[in-house]
Every structure is written in C-alpha cells, then in structure tokens.
Amino acid sequence: MDAMILFPAIDLKEGRCVRLVQGDMARSTVFSHDPAAQAESFERAGFSYLHMVDLDGAFAGKPQNAAAVEAVLARVKIPVQLGGGVRDLATVEGWLGKGIARVIIGTAALRDPDFVKAAARRFPGRIAVGIDARDGFVAVEGWAEVSEVSALELARRFEGAGVAAIIFTDIARDGLLKGLNFEATAALADALTIPVIASGGLASIEDVRRLLQPDCAKLEGAIAGRALYDGRLDPGEALALIAGATVISMR
Incomplete structure (x- = not known):
C-alpha cells in the first residue's frame, strides 16, 4: 500500500496565504504574507506534496496569483498541485511548464468536460478534477453557484479519461474544523476507479486516524488547511502516524 498523502493547503488571495470559511471570500483570515516561506516551512516539516x-x-476565471505561485515553485522541491481559474489548455500548459506537478480543474469540469478529457489525454497523470459539493451537488465559480449535477455523476464522466485524481470537498465543512465528511468521500472513492482526495474540515489528529481506517483505504489522501495554521494538527505527529500505519499494512 502506498502511504496516504497529507496535503498542506496554501490558498492564495491577493498574494497572501489565507483560509476561507465555506468558500466565502468575505470570511477570510490571513495566515501569512509570504506564501513561499509558508510552503518552505511545510516542506521542512516533512510534507511530501x-x-x-x-x-x-x-472567481476571475483565469490565474490571478502567478507571482506568488512562481515564488513557491522557486523555493520548494516537493511537488505542487494547483487549482483556481484553470479554464483552457493554454493555462494548463502554462502551469505545467512553470513546474506545477498537477493542475486541478474545477468549474470547467462541469461546464466543459471535453476540455478536461483533452487535457488528461495530452498530459496523462497530471490533471486532477476538483469537485466541490454543497449537499451533494456540485458548486462552481468559486462555489458561488450550485448546479443540479451530483458529485458522483460528475466524477463518473471522467472514468477512463486518464484523470489522476478527484479532489472532493464538502463545502459545508470547509474551514469550520468540523471533521471531514468521511462517509460521502469513502462512498465516492468506492464508486470510482479514479483515486479520491478528501478535502474540507480536517480538524485534528483524530481525523488522520480515521483516514487510516479500512473504509478509507482507497483514498489517495486528504488536504489539511486551517487545522495546520491554527496549530490544532501537529505535522510531525500526523506524518508519523501515517508512516507507521503504512509500515504495518505492508507487513
């Protein structure tokens, strides 16, 4: 079994590292004015991605924080996956050319699934789909609009297309430290062959323990945001727990 990946999150707003509550730009907390230094501290802590x-x-539909992203790429050696405003192949190509390991397509996955499939064909293993759901239905445009398409229905459109991962966020939990939606995320992973990454609400070491239970075995990993910034989740403890579980499972 490959080790579950714990992804520390850097959300960029006006060049700064922030966390939002339920995707609301008006409810943002600035945690760092230097995203590159923040990325470096995550790398030093032992994170692998x-x-x-x-x-x-x-929100704008095209990249707005390129300088901050490039500063991060210049500072760290670990791979970086990036989403936000990726709506065409030129943007995908641009980010991959600058050193992004994996590009995440969100809104365009619902609006233009053929674009996702074309990108995945052209860059196999380097395209992820971000599916953000409110009450099970896909939300787009920075979560400002909720569609009538379910998360599973959208994810299934990309089966066999070469997509590297589905990043599933439960908006209702995002930034609130209420814990991940394990049931919905595990059910999605069980219904797909594409690896799934859990996002939205990871709150403590207990959530990391829960991710290592058998029903979450299919998950590629999980994203941690506010819990890391607030100090509720100790990176060393979380990464040691994951490493220990991986060794046990391989015996």
Whole structure:
C-alpha cells in the first residue's frame, strides 16, 4: 500500500496565504504574507506534496496569483498541485511548464468536460478534477453557484479519461474544523476507479486516524488547511502516524 498523502493547503488571495470559511471570500483570515516561506516551512516539516489554490483565479476565471505561485515553485522541491481559474489548455500548459506537478480543474469540469478529457489525454497523470459539493451537488465559480449535477455523476464522466485524481470537498465543512465528511468521500472513492482526495474540515489528529481506517483505504489522501495554521494538527505527529500505519499494512 502506498502511504496516504497529507496535503498542506496554501490558498492564495491577493498574494497572501489565507483560509476561507465555506468558500466565502468575505470570511477570510490571513495566515501569512509570504506564501513561499509558508510552503518552505511545510516542506521542512516533512510534507511530501503541496496543495495550492488561486482563490482570486477561481472567481476571475483565469490565474490571478502567478507571482506568488512562481515564488513557491522557486523555493520548494516537493511537488505542487494547483487549482483556481484553470479554464483552457493554454493555462494548463502554462502551469505545467512553470513546474506545477498537477493542475486541478474545477468549474470547467462541469461546464466543459471535453476540455478536461483533452487535457488528461495530452498530459496523462497530471490533471486532477476538483469537485466541490454543497449537499451533494456540485458548486462552481468559486462555489458561488450550485448546479443540479451530483458529485458522483460528475466524477463518473471522467472514468477512463486518464484523470489522476478527484479532489472532493464538502463545502459545508470547509474551514469550520468540523471533521471531514468521511462517509460521502469513502462512498465516492468506492464508486470510482479514479483515486479520491478528501478535502474540507480536517480538524485534528483524530481525523488522520480515521483516514487510516479500512473504509478509507482507497483514498489517495486528504488536504489539511486551517487545522495546520491554527496549530490544532501537529505535522510531525500526523506524518508519523501515517508512516507507521503504512509500515504495518505492508507487513
């Protein structure tokens, strides 16, 4: 079994590292004015992969925090996955060319699934789909609009398309430290062959323990945001727990 990946999150707003509550841009907390230094501290803590979102880009429909992203890429060696404002192949190509390991497509996955499939064909293993759901239905445009398409229905459209991962966020829990929606995320992973990453609400070491239970075995990993910034989740303890569980499972 591969080790579950715990992805520390850096959400960019106006060049700064912030956390939102339920995706609301008006309810943001600035945690760092230097995203590159924040990324470096995550790398030093032992994380193996970084998750980044250009929040302004998600609303604008095109990248808005390129300078901050490039500063992060110049500072760290660990792979970075990035979403927010990715609506065309030129943007995908641009980010991959600058050193992003995996590009996340969110809104366009609902609006233009053929674009996702074309990108996944062209860049196999380097395209992820971000599915953000409110009450089980997909929300787009920086979570401002809720569609009538279920998360599972959308995810299934990309089966066999070469998509590297589905990043599933339960908006109702995001930024509230209420714990991940394990049931919905595990059910999604069980229904798909595409690996699923859990997002939204990871609150403590108990959530990391829960992720290591058999029903979550299919998950590729989970994203941690506010809990890391608030100090509720100790990186060393979380990563040691994951490493220990992986060794036991391989015996």
